[in-house]
Amino acid sequence: MKMLQLDPPIPVVTPNGKAVAHVLIDYGPEHDLIWVCFQRNGEIWCFRNQDVRADENVTFGRHSAERKDT
16 A cells, blocks of 8 residues: 655545545555545545546636536
8 A cells, every 4th residue: 555645735526526635545556546635624535536536727728627528
């Protein structure tokens, strides 16, 4: 298992809404990456890689994490 503290933390969109990812956990090649995210309401959740998307960033042309056509 490897853990990586994200510095700086990354704004993301999760199934529970917008959050900030602080830690990434890698259990190895046969497992999903796990993102440890702090939700805006203070809750801390862990999500599989497939459930986390980068939040909006207009500078890089990423206008909405919810859009499926980009």
